[in-house]
Amino acid sequence: MTRPAATTAVIAARAAAFRYAGQASAVGPFDFAAAAGEFHLISGPSGCGKSTFARMLCGLVPHLYRGELAGQVHIGGRSSDTAPLWWLTTVVGFVAQNPRAQLLSSTVRDEIMFGLENLGLSRRAAHERLGHTLATFGLERFAERDPRSLSGGEQQRLILAAVMARQPRALVLDEPFAMLDTASAMQAVSELVALRHQGCAITAFEHGPALLAGVDGLQRLALPAAEIPDEDFPDLAVEVPPFRVVVNGLRVELGGRPVLDGIDCTLAGGRVIAIVGTNGSGKTTLLRTLVGLHAYTGRVNTLSSDGHQTPRLGLCFQNPDCQIFNASVRQELRFGLSEIDEDFYRSVVRLLGLVRYEQTPPLLLSEGQKKRLALATVLLRPGLSGICLDEPTLGQDAHQRRFLGRILKRLAAAGYLCVIATHDVEWAVKWSDEVFLLQAGRLTTREHPRTTLNCEDLRDPAVSPHQQLR
Amino acid sequence: MMRPRAQCELPRDSFLRRADPRTKLFLCAATSAAVMLPLAHLAAVLTAYSLLILAARIERQVLAQLRRAAVLLIVLFAADWVWIGLDFAVLIAVRLILLITGFSLFFATTTPDELQAALEQMRVPARLAFAFATAYRFLHLLDSEWREIVEAQQARGIVVPALSWRAPRQSLARAMAIIVPAVVLTTQRAWSITEAAAARGFESPSRRSSRRLRFSRVDRLLLTAAVGVAACLLAYR
Amino acid sequence: MSTALPPTPEPPRRYFSLFELLLLAMLAALIVVANFALRFPIRLPGHSGVVWMALLVTAATIVPKRGAAITAGCISGVLAAFVGIGDRGALDTVLSYAAAGVGVDLSMMVLGRGARVASCVVAGALGNLLKLATKVMLEVWIGIPTGFVLLGRLYPAATHTLLGLAGGYLGFLVVGALRRAGFFAYVAEKR
Numbered sequence: 001m002t003r004p005a006a007t008t009a010v011i012a013a014r015a016a017a018f019r020y021a022g023q024a025s026a027v028g029p030f031d032f033a034a035a036a037g038e039f040h041l042i043s044g045p046s047g048c049g050k051s052t053f054a055r056m057l058c059g060l061v062p063h064l065y066r067g068e069l070a071g072q073v074h075i076g077g078r079s080s081d082t083a084p085l086w087w088l089t090t091v092v093g094f095v096a097q098n099p100r101a102q103l104l105s106s107t108v109r110d111e112i113m114f115g116l117e118n119l120g121l122s123r124r125a126a127h128e129r130l131g132h133t134l135a136t137f138g139l140e141r142f143a144e145r146d147p148r149s150l151s152g153g154e155q156q157r158l159i160l161a162a163v164m165a166r167q168p169r170a171l172v173l174d175e176p177f178a179m180l181d182t183a184s185a186m187q188a189v190s191e192l193v194a195l196r197h198q199g200c201a202i203t204a205f206e207h208g209p210a211l212l213a214g215v216d217g218l219q220r221l222a223l224p225a226a227e228i229p230d231e232d233f234p235d236l237a238v239e240v241p242p243f244r245v246v247v248n249g250l251r252v253e254l255g256g257r258p259v260l261d262g263i264d265c266t267l268a269g270g271r272v273i274a275i276v277g278t279n280g281s282g283k284t285t286l287l288r289t290l291v292g293l294h295a296y297t298g299r300v301n302t303l304s305s306d307g308h309q310t311p312r313l314g315l316c317f318q319n320p321d322c323q324i325f326n327a328s329v330r331q332e333l334r335f336g337l338s339e340i341d342e343d344f345y346r347s348v349v350r351l352l353g354l355v356r357y358e359q360t361p362p363l364l365l366s367e368g369q370k371k372r373l374a375l376a377t378v379l380l381r382p383g384l385s386g387i388c389l390d391e392p393t394l395g396q397d398a399h400q401r402r403f404l405g406r407i408l409k410r411l412a413a414a415g416y417l418c419v420i421a422t423h424d425v426e427w428a429v430k431w432s433d434e435v436f437l438l439q440a441g442r443l444t445t446r447e448h449p450r451t452t453l454n455c456e457d458l459r460d461p462a463v464s465p466h467q468q469l470r
Numbered sequence: 471m472m473r474p475r476a477q478c479e480l481p482r483d484s485f486l487r488r489a490d491p492r493t494k495l496f497l498c499a500a501t502s503a504a505v506m507l508p509l510a511h512l513a514a515v516l517t518a519y520s521l522l523i524l525a526a527r528i529e530r531q532v533l534a535q536l537r538r539a540a541v542l543l544i545v546l547f548a549a550d551w552v553w554i555g556l557d558f559a560v561l562i563a564v565r566l567i568l569l570i571t572g573f574s575l576f577f578a579t580t581t582p583d584e585l586q587a588a589l590e591q592m593r594v595p596a597r598l599a600f601a602f603a604t605a606y607r608f609l610h611l612l613d614s615e616w617r618e619i620v621e622a623q624q625a626r627g628i629v630v631p632a633l634s635w636r637a638p639r640q641s642l643a644r645a646m647a648i649i650v651p652a653v654v655l656t657t658q659r660a661w662s663i664t665e666a667a668a669a670r671g672f673e674s675p676s677r678r679s680s681r682r683l684r685f686s687r688v689d690r691l692l693l694t695a696a697v698g699v700a701a702c703l704l705a706y707r
Numbered sequence: 708m709s710t711a712l713p714p715t716p717e718p719p720r721r722y723f724s725l726f727e728l729l730l731l732a733m734l735a736a737l738i739v740v741a742n743f744a745l746r747f748p749i750r751l752p753g754h755s756g757v758v759w760m761a762l763l764v765t766a767a768t769i770v771p772k773r774g775a776a777i778t779a780g781c782i783s784g785v786l787a788a789f790v791g792i793g794d795r796g797a798l799d800t801v802l803s804y805a806a807a808g809v810g811v812d813l814s815m816m817v818l819g820r821g822a823r824v825a826s827c828v829v830a831g832a833l834g835n836l837l838k839l840a841t842k843v844m845l846e847v848w849i850g851i852p853t854g855f856v857l858l859g860r861l862y863p864a865a866t867h868t869l870l871g872l873a874g875g876y877l878g879f880l881v882v883g884a885l886r887r888a889g890f891f892a893y894v895a896e897k898r
Contacts (some may be wrong), residue, residue, distance in 0.1 A: 020896045064668055064726070064898050086674035094669040101662035104670075106583050106607060113680045114667075120676025127680075148611075162670065293621060315625050319660065322615075322622040325650035327887030335647075336628045361889030363654065377626050490876060492714055505849050531791075538794040549855065565849040570796035577788050577797050597721070597728055602782055605732035606789065613738045620744075645745060649758075649877075650884045653765060656737045657890070660730040661897060672879070673725065 009033035010170040011092060012056050015071035017050055027052040029071055034170055034201040041212050042205045044223030045397040046368055049089050050205040054174040057203060059088035080371045093163035097175040099155035108139055109145050111158055115166045129165055137161035148396045153184025153277040160191060170201035178395045181278040182422035185211050203273055207397040233410055237347040240385045240415030241304060243269045243311040249298035252289050259285045260441045269385060269417045272408050274428035277438035283421035287388040293314040311385030320374035324362040329354055332362050333376055352376045353409055369398035386417030393424045405431035408445045486526035486579050487651035491588035493689040494576045497696055502572035505565040511703045512564045518699050528578040539570050543595050582606035596677060606665060619651045708858055724898050727770045730858050734766040735783035742792060756835035760874030761881060763811045763834060764827045768882045769894060771820045773812060780808020804861035806841040810834035831875020832868050839867045
């Protein structure tokens with residue numbers, strides 16, 4: 001495959017590296033070029049520098065980040081470190097991972113207009129482009145809506161529209177599908193393919209090629225990863241007595257609107273249970289109800305075999321930064337615990353791969369490490385028999401997802417009930433003992449993962465026939 | 471926990487709602503500046519302002535505000551009456567009422583988006599207007615995040631917000647368990663917004679705001695009425 | 708090889724970067740949220756200053772530039788007025804919290820910024836006291852006799868000072884916790 005010459009490339013990087021202020025080592029060096037109409041996928045595991053590389057290709061590095069840029073990055077023919085950032089963004093658009101975090105305005109219309117205002121267009125030209133963009137991206141009926149009321153997929157489409165309204169020649173996307181369910185992600189892929197056919201150079205950074213594998217003429221670049229040592233998976237120094245959580249006719253209303261309705265199921269300790277469904281199907285609400293954070297009608301009974309203690313469930317929130325505030329991992333784990341079973345503590349720390357990070361400030365951990373830290377802090381609570389995890393695989397690479405799966409299997413082996421809400425069907429099929437399918441607040445399927453999942457229900461062409469096992 | 475007034479309840483539609491925010495800001499500033507007038511003039515200003523409050527359909531909010539200051543008003547009135555005289559007591563009470571309610575008209579009938587547009591047209595730097603409007607838009611989200619932090623810490627057995635003077639150390643530790651993650655999340659959010667805004671060319675020198683406020687008949691009527699009241703007050707001295 | 712492109716004007720150098728400005732604004736919003744969320748059991752005069760000063764001191768340390776606390780104070784005052792905080796009306800709210808910001812900035816100008824307990828504690832006390840002073844000045848401005856205004860103000864002045872000290876101290880603890888948790892290293896990478 002011939003690479004476009006730097007003269008024809010919209011974005012060109014040669015031996016480009018960036019060392020953040022205060023860091024000893026640099027991210028890179030990278031070589032890359034993207035010409036009009038090309039579709040690039042740059043993949044790599046967590047920590048290999050994808051996000052930094054993405055930001056180098058659109059000029060956010062070095063303009064918004066302190067550090068030293070080595071090598072050359074040319075955007076639209078200009079060097080990225082000397083051209084002003086506002087000019088670079090007229091050539092390259094950038095879409096980050098979390099669409100919700102990129103919303104800037106009170107209405108969909110204003111969200112798109114935000115970028116157009118910065119182009120210095122006349123009012124008439126800006127409104128014409130606004131109308132054209134709303135129509136192109138199917139957002140006309142949402143024009144006056146608050147962007148926060150849209151679904152994740154719709155928000156990502158809006159961000160894409162807001163960026164593309166400026167008609168950049170290239171588009172860089174940093175893990176654009178991480179927060180989306182499969183159906184929304186496939187929709188986003190088709191929108192990107194359409195933009196590519198209009199001549200835009202698309203560069204997407206992802207953990208792996210799964211969602212983009214079918215794109216015609218896709219050019220791939222795999223970033224090297226550091227050697228990842230195999231983690232230790234000891235048995236936990238605890239055994240949870242058998243128990244069950246029996247749910248009958250569960251109904252939850254939030255803001256006067258039914259979110260869950262008629263949920264009947266039994267969750268047994270010692271099992272890994274995945275709840276899958278599209279964004280907005282009620283997965284998080286179900287988890288929160290199981291741990292007692294929402295009022296409900298119906299019955300949720302927890303029955304233990306020994307009859308002495310009522311088993312309790314803990315919840316690991318989606319964003320681990322909600323909990324972190326101590327000076328080290330060790331202090332974070334031990335905070336608020338009046339008595340600590342040292343054997344249990346050591347076994348949890350080893351199981352979750354946190355031994356070498358005990359003295360590390362928690363905010364300096366990677367996202368995957370923070371998620372495991374959050375899980376550990378909940379596990380160490382006394383009297384816990386089960387754990388609920390909300391989207392634990394979000395934004396995680398294959399290694400981290402596999403690691404998590406093995407941790408959960410170990411927890412289940414010790415008798416814990418592990419309930420996971422996820423839109424990652426592939427992971428759920430591989431690592432869980434049961435899969436519940438939640439659609440619009442109703443439990444529609446409860447399957448052993450090694451039987452056919454109803455692909456139509458999830459609109460998930462990514463679950464290919466070879467995953468159906470009998 | 472909190473219900474930001476202008477987010478959960480849009481300002482009620484009214485004659486004043488359609489006025490330009492700059493007009494309302496001027497009227498409120500003029501009302502507040504008028505507190506130094508003598509009693510007779512003050513009564514006229516108070517009457518005119520009350521009519522505006524009624525036209526804006528925000529009388530319940532204004533009365534609620536006055537109720538919160540009721541103790542202060544009553545104590546001051548009584549003390550002034552006893553020690554100085556009734557005229558003075560009434561004067562001070564009216565001045566205090568105008569001071570307390572003087573900007574209610576503006577804040578109760580203007581959305582932050584409108585304030586952002588008004589600030590930009592008054593040549594306030596766009597980045598400052600944007601920062602303010604962004605902060606307001608995210609009030610509700612920050613409130614949700616705060617609640618999530620409380621729930622997440624409670625999931626670890628940290629009881630909040632049970633603050634107590636009897637256990638100051640534990641209270642401080644519990645407050646820190648919420649405030650520190652809240653500052654971290656807020657900072658991350660501010661950074662995401664910075665990147666998103668910069669990636670869409672926010673600091674471009676050729677930026678042109680799409681929001682254009684124009685004075686309408688309502689504004690001309692209000693400003694004319696304000697000038698009329700001022701002229702009458704000046705004439706009747 | 709670059710093609711010849713017309714020169715583009717550089718944006719002017721700003722005192723606060725966009726990130727710093729947005730951060731101050733968002734922390735100001737957090738101040739308003741925390742005002743509702745963290746309730747103290749004894750409602751002494753100036754009790755809201757504990758959290759307000761803690762977060763103002765934190766903001767002024769995270770963005771270690773003169774004017775940071777004034778900016779955050781002003782924005783928090785306007786936001787507070789929008790959501791209806793304050794029992795003496797919007798003007799009093801805006802001016803009080805702007806004054807608190809002035810107090811924090813002034814104090815840090817003299818005693819220095821950074822995670823120093825004396826600096827944070829005095830900043831908190833001065834900020835909370837200036838809040839009270841603003842209310843006093845407004846009362847004097849509308850004609851209430853100065854002696855009458857000052858009568859009985861010794862007690863609120865004392866509670867405002869003590870609670871401001873407590874708020875400054877809480878801010879010092881928050882800044883220390885953030886530093887130890889690696890937060891400042893995260894912020895230091897950003898412009």
